Amino acid sequence: MLLQISSIVTYAKNVTVDYIDLDFTLWLTWMLTPLIITFLLPLIIVLLLYLSVLILYIYKLHRHRLRHAYETDFWDGARKTVAAVWDAHGWIWHGYEVSGMENIPDDTPALIVYYHGAIPIDLYYFISKSILFKNRLIHTVADRFLFKIPGWLIISEAMKVIPGTVQICSNILKQNNLLAISPGGVYEAQFGDAYYRLMWKKRLGFAKVALDAKVPVIPIFTQNLREAFCSVSFGRRLWLKLYTITRFPIVPIYGGFPVKLRTHVGKPIPYNGSLTPEQLQIKVAQALEELIEEHQRIPGSIMRALVERVYALPKKKSK
Known part of the structure; x- marks a missing residue:
């Protein structure tokens, strides 16, 4: 028996040496590893989302046993558990920080307007910070x-994610809540680039919401967001045409790089009933562009953003 096993091992070794160039194989593996990792890292976010789904489903199944621990909202404990997971991920992988968190009100409503990255990973982290440190969802x-994505409904139920109309969004704010909207949405996520230009087109919905609810607007921007996850830039015309037809985000995304992420919360723009939606849109866009100009080096660079993970570079930006 041992002799047979020895013969098999010897044969396998001879085949490997004779027919496979080990040096070439090792070189090819070394060369392709960065490419493979680059496209696999976004799966970490998907896995984390489904870990959140698992936590929420487990919590929902046992809510009757846990209800006594909370006064009115049985999701509160689950939210904080999920928020803790995301906050830990942000701290470990991106050294995530928030600057200007004091601009988020403690007990009054506000509309938060943010720049949309290829994956809004920063929003997940920011919401987690708000839940854990401001006690506000x-x-x-x-x-x-x-x-339509499996598992998303329970996340939307627990974390209050909505496909909101102007009236629904306005009602949420009138109930003394915080609400986050990205006017650029999926379009900005897919077709934005390292120059961080706002891609809002003529969308005025968020401005109509703020004026109807009579709430301040708070712009927020996350430094190096486009360097954490990137949309494939080649074949832009094809992707744009397909998106126009399907309205589905099909542009490939790569990344998951451990770059420094820091969310900057701007000063609230007070409610002004004399403004039209068009005027308010321009005012908010200018405030967000000022945050980008102040805190983001243009064009963004993955290598520079990785350096910023361990060393704070001067704020001066290249022209």
Whole structure:
């Protein structure tokens, strides 16, 4: 028996040496590893989302046993558990920080307007910070396609994610809540680039919501967001045409790089009933562009963002 096993091992060794160039194989593996890792890292976010789904489902099944621990909202404990997971991920992988968190009100409503990255990973981290350190849940407006993804419904139920109309969003704010909207949405996520230009087109919905609810607007921007996850830039015309037809985000995304992420919360723009939606849109866009200009080096660089993970570079930006 041992002799047979020895013969098999010897034969396998001879085949390997004779027919496979080990040096070439090792070189090919070394060369392709960065490419493989680059496209696999986004799966970490998917896995984390489904870990959140698992936690929420487990919590929902046992809510009757846990209800006594909470006064009115049995999701509160689950939210904080999920928020703790995301906060830990943000701290470990991106050294995530928030600057200007004091601009988020403690007990009054506000509309938060943010720049949309290829994956809004920063929003997940920011919401987690708000839940853990401000004890406030930020309701979120998301594209309708998300609600067709398996597992998403329970996340939307627990974390108050909605495909909101103007009236629904306005009612949420009138109930003294925080609400986050990205006017650029999926379009900005897919076709934005390292120059961080706002891609809002003529969308005025968020401005109509703020004026109807009579709430301040708070712009937020996350430094190096486009360097954490990137959309494939080649074949842009084809992707744009397919998106126009399907309204589905099909542009490939790569990344998951451990770059420094820091969310900057701007000063609230007070409610002004004399402004039109068009005027308010311009005012908010200018405030967000000022945050980008102040805190983001243009064009963004993955290597520079990785350096910023361990060393704070001067704020001066290249022209």
